[in-house]
Amino acid sequence: MSIPLSWYLALSAALFSIGVFGVLSRRNAVGVLMGVELMLNAVNINLVSFWHYGAFGASTGLAFALIVIAIAAAEAAVGLALIISVYRRRKTVVVEDINLMKF
Amino acid sequence: MFPDASQIVFVLTALLIVVSAFQCVTVRNLVHAALWLISTFAGMAVLFVLLNAGFLALVQVVVYIGAISILVIFAIMLTRRVMQDASAQTNSNWYVAAGIAGVMFIATLYLLQLPDALTLGASSLVPGFSSAPLPQPAEFIDAAAFNTATLSNLGLALSSPDHYLLPLLLVGALLAVAMVGSINIARDDKERE
Secondary structure (H helix, E strand, C coil), rough: CCCCCCHHHHHHHHHHHHHHHHHHHEEHHHHHHHHHHHHHHHHHHHHHHHHCCCCCCCHHHHHHHHHHHHHHHHHHHHHHHHHHHHHHCCCCEEEHHCCCCCC | CCCCCHHHHHHHHHHHHHHHHHHHHHHCHHHHHHHHHHHHHHHHHHHHHCCCCHHHHHHHHHHHHHHHHHHHHHHHHCCCCCCCCCCCCEECCHHHHHHHHHHHHHHHHHHHCCCCCCCCCCCCCCCCCCCCCCHHHHHHHCCHHHHHHHHHHHHHHHHCCCHHHHHHHHHHHHHHHHHHHHHHCCCCCCCCC
């Protein structure tokens, strides 16, 4: 008797929804990026749990999760660099005020 | 039926993850939010251990708790003075965001409880994947041997041209380009000439 796959998927759905809420509701751009990190982590739970319950011996899920982690690191670095650059020029990190490219 | 040890650990970890993630997106002070984010990452590492992916748990600790959270905390501290406690931390449409997130969660749970949800009717297309109860790796092989086999399989798969060598190299190139690009973006304009 052990943990059913659906528990992991439900937890992943909850984490993803919380991340979506964070991305949509935060005013601070760093907070938005933290929401994106939560969503990427939810995806990783899905990948690894499907790997664990899938075919024995294959390492596809692990390889995908590693690639997702690497891309999350790249995304965090570029996003935070953009935020610092915007802050240096415009003295704000509020997403609503960063509207230079908006009609 | 009585819950066994792994189920109890799972429920406790899931509670930790959900509570920390919720605090992370709702708490006012961003430094506190970053600490809650680190707590979520730690819970994820426990989850990876539960899933027999020990290597990934290690990577989670090193990359997420070690690197990404430090980046986030640095960014918070470099942009600190702007919105400390004066203004609202959520925008005016936060209840719409809560509605979208709630509907998404409930819809996902609904899809999950459909009888064919976990196979999407494609059980014959995916080898080794069926709606019947699956064999638990931890039950028919002892955990240490399983982890060693998993790790060496992963290493072979990542270094063989037939599997994931090309994606691995591409990810490395992407990471290098992203780092150079972010240094260039974040550099002070006065140093440039």
